[in-house]
Amino acid sequence: MTDNSKYIVRAGSTSHGSYETDLDPKRAGWEWSSLRVLNLPDGETITVEGDETEYLVLPLSGGCTVKVENEEYEIKGRESVFTDITDYAYIPRNTDITITASGHARIALPGAKATKDLSPRYCPREEVGTGLRGAGPSSRQVNNYALGNTVETSHLLACEVLTPGGNWSSYPPHKHDEHNEVERELEEIYYYEIRRGDAGREGFAIQRIYPSPGHDIDVCTEVRDRDIVVMPYGYHGPSIAAPGYDLYYLNVMAGPAEDSVWLMTDDPHHTWVRQTWETQEVDPRLPMTPMNPSDSE
Numbered sequence: 001m002t003d004n005s006k007y008i009v010r011a012g013s014t015s016h017g018s019y020e021t022d023l024d025p026k027r028a029g030w031e032w033s034s035l036r037v038l039n040l041p042d043g044e045t046i047t048v049e050g051d052e053t054e055y056l057v058l059p060l061s062g063g064c065t066v067k068v069e070n071e072e073y074e075i076k077g078r079e080s081v082f083t084d085i086t087d088y089a090y091i092p093r094n095t096d097i098t099i100t101a102s103g104h105a106r107i108a109l110p111g112a113k114a115t116k117d118l119s120p121r122y123c124p125r126e127e128v129g130t131g132l133r134g135a136g137p138s139s140r141q142v143n144n145y146a147l148g149n150t151v152e153t154s155h156l157l158a159c160e161v162l163t164p165g166g167n168w169s170s171y172p173p174h175k176h177d178e179h180n181e182v183e184r185e186l187e188e189i190y191y192y193e194i195r196r197g198d199a200g201r202e203g204f205a206i207q208r209i210y211p212s213p214g215h216d217i218d219v220c221t222e223v224r225d226r227d228i229v230v231m232p233y234g235y236h237g238p239s240i241a242a243p244g245y246d247l248y249y250l251n252v253m254a255g256p257a258e259d260s261v262w263l264m265t266d267d268p269h270h271t272w273v274r275q276t277w278e279t280q281e282v283d284p285r286l287p288m289t290p291m292n293p294s295d296s297e
Contacts, residue, residue, distance in 0.1 A: 002218045002219060002220060002221070003217055003218050003219050004219055004220070004221045006029075007209070007217070007219050007229055007230050007231070007232075008219075008221055008223070008227065008228070008229055009021075009023055009027070009028075009227065009228040009229075009230065010227055010228075011224065011225065011226035011227050012226070014027065018038050018039060018040055018044070018046050019036055019037065019038060019039075020037050020038070020039040020106070020226070021035060021036060021037035021191070021226070021228070022036050022037075023035045023036070023189065023228060023230075025113065028187070028189070028230045028232075029230070029232065030187045030230075030232050031113065031187070031256075032112050032113050032155060032187050032254035032255055032256070033111070033112055033186075033187040033188065033189050033252050033253060033254045034053060034110075034111040034112065034189075034252070035108065035109065035110050035111065035189050035191055035228070035250075035252050036048075036108070036109040036111065037060070037106060037107070037108050037109070037191075037226075038099065038105070038106065038107040038108075038109065039105075039106050040062075040064070040099070040100075040101035040104070040105045040106075040107065041101060041104055042101055042102070042103050042104055042105075043100065043101060044100070044101050045098060045099065045100040045101075046098070046099055047096060047097070047098045047099075048096070048097045048098075048099065048109065049096055050091075050093065050094045050095040050096045050097070051093070051094065052093050052094070052113050052114060053093060053111040053112065053113060053114065054090070054091060054092050054093050054111060054112055054113075054114040054118070054153060054154050054155070054156050055090075055091040055097070055109045055110065055111045055156075056088050056089065056090055056091070056108075056109065056110050056111075056123075056145060056146060056156070056158055057075065057088055057089040057091060057097065057099065057107060057109060058086065058088045058107065058108045058109070058110060058145060058158070058250075059075060059077035059078060059086050059088070059105060059106070059107050059108070060078075060080070060081055060106040060107065060108050060193070060250075061077070061078065061079060061080045061081070061104070061105065061106045062077050062078075062101060062102060062103040062104055062105030062106060062107075063075050063076050063077030063078075063101075063102040063103060063105060064077065064099050064100060064101050064102055064105050064107055065099070065100045065102065066089050066091075066097060066098070066099055067097070067098040067099075067100075068089070068091060068095055068096070068097045068098075068120045069095065069120060071120060071122075073089050073122040074102075075087050075088060075089060075102075075122075076125075077102065077103075077105065081160065081162075081193055081248045081289075082162070082193075082195050082246060082248060082288060082289065083289060084289050084290060085125055085128045085130060085143050085289055085290065085291075085292075086125060086128075087122070087123060087124050087125045088123045088145060089120065089121065089122050089123060090118070090120060090121050090123060090146070090151055090152075090153065091120050092114065092117055092118040092119065092120060092154075093114035093117065093154070094117070095120060108191070108250060110146075110156065110158040110189075110250065110252040111156065111252070112153070112154070112155040112156035112157075112252075112253075112254030113155060113254065114153075114154035114155060114156075115154055115155065115258065116154045116258070118152060118153070118154060121151075123145070123151055125292070126292060127149055127150050127151060128143050128144065128145055128149070128292060129143070129144035129147070129148055129149040129292070130142070130143050130144075130287070130291035130292050131144075131291070132282050132286055132287060134169075134171070134277055134282075135276075135277035135278075135280035135281060135282050135283075136276070136277065136280035136281070136283070137166070137167050137168055137283075138167065138168050138169070138171050138273070138277065139164065139167055139282045139283035139285075139286055140161050140162060140163040140164075140167060140169045140286070141161065141162040141163075141286050141287050141288055141289070141291075142159055142160075142161050142162075143159060143160045143161075143162075143289075144158075144159045145158045145159060145160070146158040146159075146260075147159045147253075147262055148261075148262070152260070153260050154258070154260070155254040155255065155256075155257075155258070155260060156252075156253075156254055156260070157186065157251075157252075157253040157254065157260065157262055158250070158251065158252050158253070159250075159251050160248060160249065160250045160251070161239075161248070161249050161251065162246070162247070162248055162286075162287075162288040162289065163239065163241045163246065163247040163248075163249075164241065164246055164283055164285040164286065164288065165197075165203075165241050165242060165243050165244050165245045165246050165247070166241060166242070166243035166244075167240075167241055167247075167283060168237075168238040168239070168240050168241075169237075169238060169239040169240070169241065169247065169249075170236060170237035170238055170239040171237045171238040171239075171270075171273070172237065172266045172267060172270035172271050172273050172274065173208070173210070173235040173236060173237035173238065173266070173267045173270055174235065174236065174237060174264040174265060174266050174267065175212045175233070175234060175235045175236070175264060175265060175267070176188070176253075176255075176262070176263065176264040176265075177212055177215055177232075177233035177234065179255075179256070179257060182263055182265055183263050183264060183265050184255060184257050184259075184261060184262065184263045184264075185255040185256060185257065186253040186254065186255040186262070187230075187231070187232055187253065187254060187255060188230075188231040188236070188251060188252065188253045189228060189229075189230055189231075189250075189251065189252040189253075190207065190223075190228065190229045190230075190231065190236075190239070190249045190250075190251060191226070191227075191228050191249060191250040191252070192205060192223050192224070192225065192226065192227050192228070192229075192247065192248065192249045193225055193226060193247075193248040193249070194224060194225045194241075194245050194246070194247055194248070195245060195246040195247075195248070196245075197244045197245050198244070202224065202225065203224075203225075203242050203244065203245025204222050204223065204224050204242050204245065205222070205223050205224075205239060205240055205241050205242060205245070205247045206220070206221070206222060206223070206238075206239070206240040206242075207219065207220075207221055207223050207229050207236075207239050207240075208220050208236070208237060208238055208239075208240075209229070209231055209234045209235065209236045210234060210235050211234055211235070212233060212234050212235050212267075215233035215234050217232075217233060217234035219234075235267045246288065
């Protein structure tokens with residue numbers, strides 16, 4: 001018996017109005033992390049009322065204008081998550097935001113409960129930390145939007161991972177479910193998009209989560225385009241892209257620590273795999289999108 005049904009949020013199951021996804025902490029069964037995805041036709045405007053949540057306004061496709069306090073930001077966006085990285089905006093807690101779509105836009109709002117007040121800001125694409133991780137069949141691309149870069153948040157961490165079809169990502173399996181000198185307690189959302197294959201065929205991926213010390217969880221499931229898996233604890237990985245279907249996922253993380261850092265530990269049974277990367281080449285299909293020049297040198 002697995003816990004699949006408890007930790008999977010299927011595409012469309014939380015949709016309402018302009019929101020195709022609306023996952024708040026209560027629905028996820030925890031305290032800190034959230035994700036909303038807006039689907040807006042060209043020119044449509046929506047106001048998101050401020051509360052205790054801090055957000056990124058992060059286009060998945062299309063662009064938008066963001067009005068916040070006395071500022072207005074033009075966010076160019078991108079064609080899709082498989083074609084480019086994007087500029088974006090940081091929105092602090094208790095701040096109303098008005099978003100107007102430029103073209104048909106799908107806008108992610110990764111969020112976290114905040115405990116300090118910061119200032120809204122426009123974040124140019126040059127602030128995205130891009131890099132390649134792993135090697136051989138574990139090769140993937142990581143784009144950091146609020147993780148190890150210059151963007152200050154209260155608790156929110158956010159990045160996206162691009163994995164060529166057939167590769168294993170989030171591998172070796174790792175965890176971040178306790179607070180110590182080498183790890184932080186972080187609730188994590190995986191939001192998936194899967195590039196269609198030959199003749200527009202719909203693809204899939206596989207996600208695994210299994211117990212870590214003191215945390216009982218058992219998830220092994222097929223995920224499809226726009227599904228979500230919530231990961232409160234446990235070793236998570238691999239995320240396996242089916243051959244022929246490139247995989248994207250947006251990671252949203254937050255937890256009680258106020259240092260806004262990502263620290264994790266591998267499953268010691270599998271961490272040796274990292275050593276094999278030293279003798280393997282990075283998958284030549286990477287990078288899948290342009291990288292920032294300073295990161296690709």
